[in-house]
Amino acid sequence: MRSENTPFRGGPLDGRVLPILTGPTGHPPKWYEVPVPAHDGRPATVHTYRRDPAGYTKRLGLQRGWVYVYAPDGRERREIRWPWQKPAAARPKSENGAAAPSE
Numbered sequence: 001m002r003s004e005n006t007p008f009r010g011g012p013l014d015g016r017v018l019p020i021l022t023g024p025t026g027h028p029p030k031w032y033e034v035p036v037p038a039h040d041g042r043p044a045t046v047h048t049y050r051r052d053p054a055g056y057t058k059r060l061g062l063q064r065g066w067v068y069v070y071a072p073d074g075r076e077r078r079e080i081r082w083p084w085q086k087p088a089a090a091r092p093k094s095e096n097g098a099a100a101p102s103e
Contacts, residue, residue, distance in 0.1 A: 004028055007054070010070030011047050012036075020068075027051075031075055032068050048074045 003019040006028055013034065020028040032049040049068035056063055 002026070004066070006066055006068055008049060008068045008070070011049065011072070013047070013049070013068075014070070028066055028068075046074070048072075050076075 002022050004022050005017050006020045007017045008014060020032065022028055028051060030051050032051070034047040034049070036045045036047065038044055048071045050071045051066050052069050053063050054065040054067040
């Protein structure tokens with residue numbers, strides 16, 4: 001498997017460059033999680049990093065690679081959006097404030 005040296009920004013890995021394995025498309029994973037074990041019996045802490053573009057070239061606007069940015073809130077929750085569903089603003093809200101699932 002191929003790996004790519006990827007820099008990290010923010011969090012406990014700030015400034016480090018680690019070799020990250022790339023997938024079949026040649027890109028590193030969208031999210032990178034670093035588990036940190038706790039020594040006093042508490043559950044392990046997981047630091048999460050989100051993949052962002054590292055920048056773009058001036059002349060052609062090509063992407064220069066990837067960088068992992070610290071996400072203190074963890075992974076973003078995403079739901080599948082089908083073309084035939086109503087927009088999120090038009091869907092009724094449930095009792096707990098979340099959008100009710102559509103039928």
